[in-house]
Amino acid sequence: MRIEQRPTNRLRAALYGAAALLLALLAGLTAAAQGHAAAQWQAVPPPAPAGLSAYVPFDATSAVARSTVQTSTTCLPCEYEHTLWTRQAGAWRSLPLPPAGASTDVLTGTAPNDVWAFGRGERGDFGQYHWDGSRWTDRTLPDFEVLAARAVSRTDVWAVGNYRESGGDVPGAVAHWNGSAWTLTKLGAPDAWTNIKAVHVVSAHDVWVVGSGGGRLYAAHYDGASWQEVALPRLSGLSATANAVTVRDGEVWIGGTDRNIYTDSGTPRAFVLRGNGTDWQTTYVPVPAPTGDASEDRMSVQALAVHDGTVWAGLYADRTKDRGLARWNGSAWETAAAPGATPGSEVTALYPTADGTLWANGLHYPHAYLKGYAASLAPSA
Template sequence: MPTLHRTVAAVAALVILAGCSHAQDGPQTPGARADDSTGQHAKAAWRYDYAGQDTNAAFSDVAAASADDAWAIAKSPVTGVVDNQDTHLFHYDGQRWQPFDLPPALRRLDDLPLVRLEASGPRDMWLFAGIVTHPDRSHPPLAAHWNGTTWRTVRLPHDFPQAVRGAAVFSPDDAWAVDGSDTAWHWDGQQWQARSLPAKAQALAGTSGKDLWAVGSGSTRRGQSRPAALRWDGSRWKKATLPAMPPGPQDDPHSGELTRAVALSAQDVRAFGQVSSEGGDTDAYSAGLALRWDGTRWSQDDGVPCCVSGQAGGVLFLTPKRYLTSAGRQERITQPPCPGRRSGKLGESGCRQKLQLEEYAAIPESREVWGVGSVRGQAAPSRPVIVRLRAAP
């Protein structure tokens, strides 16, 4: 959701997930442009690309292989008892989002709650699926590849991770996956192979297969967790030096980890995480952590509020209502209209519903971004939606 090119079923269930797709209305301009004479830029606004009718479902991931080939994953139910979720696959053909029957290669998705999509370009998309807790041999992890025509399962080593937390895809013969352990997995076009890491990795981000970052955590001699950043230079993984973290009280030293990484360029990589302590004889402590790589060294990024919820197209999303431009400006995002027959926009008086987004993806050959998630409120506990906007540079 959050790597290089971000960049997300049962036939009976597809009937209630099906909703309104607005691509037939033409290109979606996300807001009126400001007068150029004022020197102001256009205000970004979310517009619906798809709104499902189900009131207990949500999109969880999205990825685009090209301008007319994108995929999204939805789950239902997402409120109440969610032990037995259905997985729904959606496809974008350049005109509209539509439900897509699960092909034979993906029939096991209903048994694997954590599903992740990642793409590098046309004819090269990966889907990873697994179980976060209590894995067993009856539900092994799944990896499938989309070649632009067909989804095909890919044979995995017996020790391939149950749940892929971070992935980066650069070409059909160069992809990486991590799961929070000290092992990374590399695809060379033929098979997945394990590579040892000098620390545990939660997320990946990079501009090429020869300049890739993994972020996560390492341990001190006393067992405290410390943020870690690892760099792949095309031949080996090397641990980078990070700014010193505040040690905290002697009886309750701080722990920290990085959980998200964003590569805006080879000279501009961001990493986000948290520093915390359990309390001990003092109050518990927790604070966001934002670091920035400038091509030479890592430093604390005081100009970025923590925490970033996603990235796509050079834009850092802080919340569905606010984003950070590549120039470092915080910008507000106008919310989409209230679903159904209510007037006004989400969150306004008379519409006590809010937009909750899980992942983002840049729309190829455009300056627009997709966000996927749900609209939640008393009237509809969780209505699945796909929205788009054009952000300021």
């Protein structure tokens, strides 16, 4: 009998061990899923009732931000009043505006004493200014309109947009600050108005910029020595613009808006390209509960970022149909509500920080009041 029981006992022990291992694995997966699900967006308390029309984080408790209030009752043109802030150790401090009536359309920086502001002045001229903690210094490149910027360090700042040539041409432009001076490079066809609207810096030898020119998507890559234009596919519409770019594990993701401008039913659609710089795949973010009305169903990708290994897209859509965010699940886009407190909130910017946190900035509905918000999403445990 003992000889017959030994295999049975061994088999039973093996089965018990396998079952225990399976239960442990399931428990671990459940805990991980619960930990991921438990991660919730945390709102940043704004410094003023106007909210945060821009928020650029440096780390968990410091940032540069802007509040915006519309001061005109009509928009012929619209008039706004801007207030700048720095967040230091979680507390807000007001920041003087740059001189000469300069606007602060684009903000970036690395610390409360290393802030850059870009915009158009009261007389229509463009300006770039740097704040060192005590005063603003004019670092303007004339005729350079900055549409996006990214400060990697105090000696490594990238700004992109367009350059107004004296002859009327408007090529795309990229400027790099090395700590003492700007170096400006013009990009795009000389006879096409090119707007570069986003920049992503992987390293000093790997920088991507995207936008549009001549009604088509535009992209260029910097390898540390020179810029090379990257061919992108023509999408289903006849007018497309790229608003965002990010890189995950060497794969480039480009997002924006695609629309056929020659048809009345040409609904602007939110697209994302992903590829290796040569071969590209195109996906579209689905519109929640579409109506078939182009003015109601319009949607675009405004920001892209990587969080917990997943690509996230910040969205603009029309009114309460806006879901605000989308996540790539490996085969398709899944939309989610924006961190904003009201239906219709949009996400205009996404910023991952070194600690693994994802920050979102956007506007509440109605957009006319510019009541912006900022929120953070911690990395999963």
